[in-house]
Amino acid sequence: MPPDYRTAAAIIPRGDTGDRTNILDRLTFALGRSPDVVREMPVSTARERGFIDPNRWPRTRGTVLVAATRG
Numbered sequence: 422m423p424p425d426y427r428t429a430a431a432i433i434p435r436g437d438t439g440d441r442t443n444i445l446d447r448l449t450f451a452l453g454r455s456p457d458v459v460r461e462m463p464v465s466t467a468r469e470r471g472f473i474d475p476n477r478w479p480r481t482r483g484t485v486l487v488a489a490t491r492g
Contacts, residue, residue, distance in 0.1 A: 426489040427452060430472045432464065435483040448488035456488035 429451040431444045441461075449455055467485035468475045 426458070426491055428472060428487055428489045429456075430467060430485050430487045432473065432478065432481055433461075433484045433486055437483065441486060444486050445488065448486065452488060452490045454490055456490050458489045460487050461485070462487065 429448040431448055433441075433444065445456075445459065448459075461484050462470075462472075464473070464478070464481050464483055464485055467473045467487065468478075472487050473481075473485055
């Protein structure tokens, strides 16, 4: 994400195929407004891109839902 974007991320457990609406609502609340960009990516990619702390979540598997808003 560009540096002028604020992000919020939520880890989704491996095998969870449920609706993402609740998760997106929590991310929207964390950002304080509707996100401009929403992406779902593997945990490994989220670690590489700095969306989750690799030291805090070292063995986590699944996906990460990332929401971002400008400013």
